[in-house]
Amino acid sequence: MPFVSHIRRQTDYGLFPPATPIVIDNGASNFRIGWAGENDPRVVFRNIVQRPRHKSTGETVTVVGDHDPALMKYFDCTRSGPRSAFDSNVVYQFEIMEYILDFGFDRLGANGSEIDHPVLITECVCNPVYSRSKMAELLFETYGVPSVGMPPAFGVDAAFSYKYNQQLGVCAKDGLAISPGFTTTHVVPFVDGEPVYKGSCRTNIGGYHVTDYFKQLLSLKYPHHMTRFSWEKVEDLKMEHCYIAPDYALEAQLFQKGTKEAEEKTRCWQLPWVPPVVEEGPSEEELARRAAIKERQGQRLREMAEAKRSSRINELENELRGLAFLLKQLEQVGQEDAPSFLAETGYASKQEIESAHAKATQSLRKAKGEPKAEQVDSDEKIDPSADEKFSLLNVPDHMLSSEQLKEKRRLNFLKTTTEGRQRAKQKRMEEELERERKNREDEERRLANPVLYLEQLHVKYKELCEKVEQRKRFKTNGGNTNGNNLSGGVGRGERLNAAQRERMRLLTTAAFDRGKGEDTFGARDEDWQLYKLMSKDNDDDDDEPDPEEAELTRISSRLQEIDPTFIPKVELGTSQQIVEVPKFRPLTKEDFQVILGVERFRCPEILFNPNLVGIDQAGLDEMAGVSIRRLSCDSKDVEDRLTQSILITGGSCLFPGISERLEARIRMIRPCGSPIRVLRASDPVLDAWHGASMYASTLQFPSQTFTRMDYYEKGEDWLRRYQVRYSL
């Protein structure tokens, strides 16, 4: 609803004689107040109250009705939402009611010492006595609505509307009033101009529910734009675009099939959207400059690396030369002087020098960057020498001295390790050959039939994805929740997988095994082994899916290479939504469009079918039948008269198509051939007030009011039975 702009205070309050009644239509959506006998209510505003805090003064103020949102920024509205005095069309919060009445009277221009006009105020059908009496009290005590001669009266809004239309000739003396309101819908039969409440019927669904349903649907469908769907905006949309389909199932089928009619009926709401500024690709010179800088940096790095390498090579060569010289010297020196000579150089034996020499040669070769093949050769060269060394092994034990035994054991160990290394190398080479072969086969297959190959790859990828995901889910949740649960925590109700169970067991045994009273957990070193065990458990678990994950990554990289449209699946953790905003392309205009297709007629459908929102009551069409049944009139004649003038009034009856739908439905439940006429009130929203105003200005009105004396004397019981007589 567009916000109600500032209502000027009426200035002619004093002009009205004290006999003129003030007419108030106290509805759940709007509060309308005015003078009896006039054509329109003077003051109309939304029946809500807000109590925000003013930002600069800090005091809590009261704001009644809808106001300009620009002005509301001066108030801190976080802790106060709009509050209504109603709870499903019954007034129960009288403090709020008082604020509203204050505002209403104030805007009407009241300025005397009390309101000394009679007041006619509307209420709901069969208003509970408590509410009625509190309202009467409020009017009497606080506003001083006169207690002698000109007191208040209560009436039902639907009845007033009907009477008004009857005067206008829209409907006949007997008829049915159907009024879908804001929070409830009523059906009241009229016989001889008087409402028969015995036959009335109420369903707790109204315009509020339709708007709420609409808002929820839109928020769920477009979660990104949820902030744009405020209550007022959605209500605007509802009033502008929603309609009632003559038959829901057929309409839905139209849309499902995507026919042209459905296209026409779909409305599209474009949210304001500014295309992001596409920054110009850096210009040519910019690119060239950047490339040059990069080149220079690379050059510098390479030079530095080169310099380092050459210096290291020099060092190594020096060392090598030194060692070679030493060896030569050693040979020259001879056996006797060897130890002393060696002691000078710092090497313990000839072998040591030789081994140092060999190592230095190797490092030199590596530094010079010779291919690995040479290394393999050197490895292999070592082997024959090792064989010689191992000859010691072949000599049986008892022939060796203890030293030689030790030597033999060491050589044994060496031999096994070298053999192991050889075997590993062999296996690696075989695997390499195998992989090469498979790759070649793959390539051939791909070249032969690219499309099929791609499909197979995709299928394999999907399967692997599924498996990996499933395993992850099992790990985190034991597979017990429905597949939609993405959180990985261990909750109270979820079973643990093996690793977690083990961990819990270890922790509990550690905590409780210690003996009563004292916790000596850390005293012994072995205790800390516990944690090693726990983490190892985890590791074991992690190792398992590795081959599958490796396979997955391999396939995904292959796919990325050969298939330009392939997008690897993002890790689980991002929530998937119905309207995905893919991260791989910039947001376009279409992302900011809200499409209203099926929602247009799905939301008002709940008036006819409250089951759609879970309210287990009859819909509009069925309520008419219920009402007629409750009347329990014997003659079919009366029923016919009733259905001949069915009046729909109330704010929620403004949906296009409601009359046709209602007529069709009521025809279905009435016997064949009975006359049915559905009429819409001349002004569904304001007719209640019009009716009340007209009623209040009749001469007999004062006889229908009750005074304060009456109220106190006769008590609540009388108030319960109090009913206005409508035909005067």
Added chain:
Amino acid sequence: MGAKTNARKERRMEPEVLEAELVLPTYFSFKKVQVYEKYPKGQSSAKRFKHLKQIIQAENFQNYPPDEPNYVNIESPPSMHPSKRICDITGYEAPYHDPRTKLRYANAGVFKVIRSLPNEYVQRYLALRNAAVVLR
């Protein structure tokens, strides 16, 4: 005294707020009892009113003859018509329902979407139909 404090407070507010007369004044000449007298600050408003359920209970409608219409009497009965099942997501006719999430869906495409929804959205869709699991 009431008017003076009123004016003092208003002077501190922004001019356009005053101009629009947004704020409800605290004193009215036509009232016999002002709001601040009736509801002294400090009393919690929760005690001041009864909720509708309490009101209805206090009325003791069962004591009165069932013929007379009263607030509870005139409520509509549950619907006799066969209920229409529509898809929770799209609004089309939905002959199927998903046993895991209890949502209704119209075809396989919608089913795929349902299975990819996070739990929060599933609960919100169910809440639309008043079928969500409410844990209190």
